[in-house]
Amino acid sequence: MRLYWKYFAMHLKSAMQFKASFFMMLVGQFLVSFSVFLGIHFMYLRFPTVKGYSYQDSLLCFAVILLSFSIAEIFVRGFDAFAGMLANGEFDRILVRPRNEILQVLCSKIAFTRIGRVVQAIAMFLYVVATSEISWGVKQILTVIFMVIGGSGLFAAMFILYAALCFFTTESLEFMNIFTDGAREYGKYPIDIYGKKVLWICTFLVPYTLVQYYPFLYLTGRRNEWWLMFLPFLALLFLVPAFAFWKYGVRHFKSTGS
Template sequence: MILFGKYMSILFKAQMQYRTSFFLLSLGQFFVPFSVFAGLYFLFARFGQVEGWSFYEVGLCFAVIHMAFAISECLARGFDSFSSLVASGEFDRLLVRPRNTILQVLGSKFEFTRIGRLAQSVAVMIWVLIHLPIEWDAIKVVTLILMVISGVFIFTGIFMLAATLCFWTIQAIEVANIFTDGGREMAQYPLSIYKKWVTRFFTFVIPFGCTNYLPLLFLLGKTTGPDFIYMLIPLVGVFFILPCLLIWQFGVKHYRSTGS
């Protein structure tokens, strides 16, 4: 973690060499998601509710998933741009260093300008929580925190899987965006509004449902059962990273060097 912190410090100092550019990009990241949120607002202004979900309830779902995506995109950007390391042969250098390749790829790139997107998500979350009649207790607070953490791990795992494909395809393939950008757009709504097969896929295969839908039902008081179960459900999303790590190790073992 000390090395990881040094990676972050070095890259942050590098990006701050052009402070005007940094702040303008951060500002852009703050306002761009508002177009998506505005679409959400006008949708509910026209129809009132969607499948029994109100605007503020869906707004909480929106805030959680966008917050998780912003954090993951900042910290796991190295995997998202991993194809350049393979294509240029730079990954060979990572292999001969006495540190784990995952740590080195994570530390190869950080997008600190995503703090703008994160700030926008926090602002939306505060606004919708003010309007939601949630009776808060320690379990619900922990559940909300775990929802965001779970989303970070799921998006990071997807970035990692997409990067692993580069060992065979060299260049990143656009189909991976179905589960990153597409997953973000899909998961900003409760899964109950989709077809059954979509709900099942994004609950048992890629567990976005364990990040926002099931815990969201608990926060809003729409379900019954032991509270601790719903508090722990987001951990399924955290465990999603484990098979991703194994697949990454499999890809590293089968990586064919550039030979230069």
């Protein structure tokens, strides 16, 4: 943990070396996801509801997914950019350092500029809190926090899985973006609007519904089972196979040196 903070400070120092560029990136990141927000906004200007969901409902879903994704990106970006580390030999260097390789990859990149997106996600949250009909109590607040924790963990697991695949292909696999960037884009509506099949895939294959759709139903009072709010923790289990696959990848790398 001490080492992590050392790295954290280093990344902050590096980022601050180019202040203008840093702040431009920050604003840029904000604008990128702001355009998605505008998409939702104009959609609901034409249609008051989409499959029974209101403007606030969509914003809530989008805020949860965007916040989760940004948090995962800030801290787990090293895995997202792992193909490059393999290609330029950075990973060899990690292996000659006497620390755990997962920790070192985690430390290799901390994407502060993504804070631009965090700001937007929080702004949307505040808007939803102010205007929606949800009566906010302890249970509701906890549910949102759980959703973000589960979501960040799930996106982190996807990044790790993505990195582990690089051991076998040495190139980055763009199709994996469907589950990361794609999920971020589609996560702006409750997942069931995309139909039964997508709902099934996003529950049993990659458990996005556990951090978005089901807790969301509980949050908005559409369903009342108490356990729905704890489903995001089930999604965290996805980290287990992701890490196992990563470990397997490292062994493969050490025996092939690809």
